[in-house]
Amino acid sequence: MQTTSSSLQRQEKQDVSHIKNILDNKSLTFAEKVISIKNVETRNKRSQIISMAGDIVIVDVDLAMAQDSTGPLAIRSLNEMGIDKLHDPSKALLVIDHTFPAADEKVANLHALIRDFVSKHNCMKIEGSISHQHILEYLATPGMMILGADSHTCQAGCVSAFATGIGSTEIAAVWATGQLWLRVPETIKINLSGTFNKGVFARDLILDYIGKVGEDGANYKALEWKFSNDYVKRQFSMDSRACISNASMECGAKISVFPTDEITTKYLDENPRINNNMGGKIEIQPGTSAKYKDEFEIECDKIEPQVSGPDNIDKVHSIEELANVEIDQAFIGSSTNGRIEDLEIAAHMLKGRKVHKNTRCVVTPASVKVYEDAIRRGYVEIYLESGAVFTNATCGACVGTHLGALGENEICISSSSRNFVGRMGALSSKVYLASPATVAASAIEGKIADPRRYL
C-alpha cells in the first residue's frame, strides 16, 4: 500500500501526540517515562503504552556502545551466532579507550579486531577519549536510550538520557536487532539542599551517599536527583552531574538521572550533537505524583571531604581518619573525575608547588577535548612544572592496565572509579578514592591530605 505524504504527516503528528502524553503524565518517574516512550509497543501501536516499575519490556535502543575490553567478546558472540549484518550501524559505537594506545601486542591484536569490525560494518568509532565522556560531549540527548558494554554508561544520565551498562553478548544482540529487554526499575529520589563548603565537591557527595547506603544500596534501582531550589541547582555544573551519574554505579544504580533543566539545555547548546537522528529535542521531567521506592535527603553543607577505601567503595572516611597514610602515587583522571573542572581545581592547587619527592602524580584527561581545553588554559604546563606526568586521554591507571599500574604493597590515592582489590595492579596494592582536590593535596604532601588548606 502506498503511503501518501499527508498520511505520513498525520502519522508523525500522532507519534508526537502520544509521546507528549507520556511526557505530561504526572504519575510516572523518569525511568517509567523514557521506557514507555522507547517501548516497542508504543511505536508499533502508535499509542501511549505505559510501562511501570517491575514491568519487563522490549525497548528500541538509540545507541549501543562497546569498548576495547568488551567489544572483542561482543564481536566473537556475533560471529558465533552467524550474524553478519547490523540492524543500524549508525547506532553502534566502538570505543578504544581503556588501554589506548595499545600497551602490548595482545592488546594491539584486540584493537585490530575492533578496527576491522568497524570498517566492515561502517559503525562509529572513537580512539582515545573515554566512551562515557565522548557520549556526553557529542551524542547523548534527553530521553535517549543508551546501552553500553561498560558499567559506567550510566554517566549519560547527567543529560537526562536513560543510560545503563550491560554485557558484551547483549550488546551484540542490540547491534543485530536494535532492541533489548529491560526491567523498568523502581526509583529512589534524592533531594539535594544546602551549599557545599570549601573543599567539598560532587565526588564527596556521592562517596558520602554510597558510604551510607552501601555498595548494593541502589542495586537494580534508578536514582533521580532533585534540587530543592535554583541556588542549590546552580552548584551542580554538567561536569559535577557527570561525576555523580557515573559514580552512582558504585552503589549498583541502573540509571542515575538529572531531570532536564536550563543547565542541561545550555550544555547541549554549547556542545552541539553530531548525530541528529538519535533522539529528539525533548525534556524529561519526572511526574509530580510519581511513586518512589524510597526518598533520601542530602544536605550539601553537612558533607566533608571524603576518602573511600581501600578495597571497598562504601568504606568511606573523613580525611582526619586517614591523615598520615603515605602514598606512592596520586592519580587524577578517569570517567568519574577526569573532566576539565577536575583538572582545573587540581591545577589551581598545584600551581607554584611541587609533587612530593616520594610520590608520583599521574594526570590523565577523560577525553581529547578535555586535553585540548587543558592545554589552552595552561593547566598542562602547571602540571609539568609541578613534576606531574600528563598522559594522553585514556582510562589508563584506573584499570591498572598501563600509564600508572601499582606494584606490590604500593598505595595510591585516586580520583578514579574503583578501589577494589588489585584494581590498579598488584593484589597487595591499595587504592583510596577521593575528589581531584583531595588527590592534588595528597600529591603535594606525599600522604593523604586535606585540600582545604590549599584553597
Added chain:
Amino acid sequence: MTMNDQPIIIASISKGRAWVFGDNINTDIIIPFRFKSRTNDPYEMAKYAMYGFDPDFHKKISKGDIVIAGRNFGGGSSREQAPVALKYAGISAVIAESFARIFYRNAFTIGLPALEIPEIKGKVNQGDEIKIDITKFTAENIRTKETFHASKVPEFMRQMLLEGGLVEYYKKYKQFPWIQS
C-alpha cells in the same frame, strides 16, 4: 591468538562441591582487567578466575564445583568475562544471597546458572556437596538435606539458561529468547 571454540554447556541437573565466599565479591576479584582485556578466549580467561581471591583458584577447583556467596556477588564492572571465567574454569553454578545487576544478566546470557537464594546464608560449609536443578530452580545441600528455592526469573531467561546461554539459544532457534513469536 589461539582460540578454543568448544563451548561449555552446563547440564540442567548437576552436583558439585561448595566454595564459600562472603559479601561484595566484585568483578575485579573475579577477573582483573589486565588479564581479561588481553584475550578473547574463554579458556584463557578461566586461568584468572577468582584471581583476586587466589591466583591458583582455577587449579584448586574440580569440574562442577559451585560458588556460594553472600550479598552483591559480581558488583562493579560489566565485564562478561567474569561469569565466562568462572564457567570455563569449571564452576557449574553460583548461588548468592543477592547478585549485582549486570553480573546476574551476564550469567544467564553466557549460560552460567546464577541462583539468588537469600536464605543460603550460613547454610553451606566449605566442601559441602550441592545439587543444582535449573529446571526447578532449586539447590539442595546433600549434607543437611535442605532444599532451597531460588528467586524466580522471567521464563525466557530460564529457557536461555537451559539452552546454554544466548549464543547457543540463537544458534538453535535463530531468534532471541525475549522475542515473542
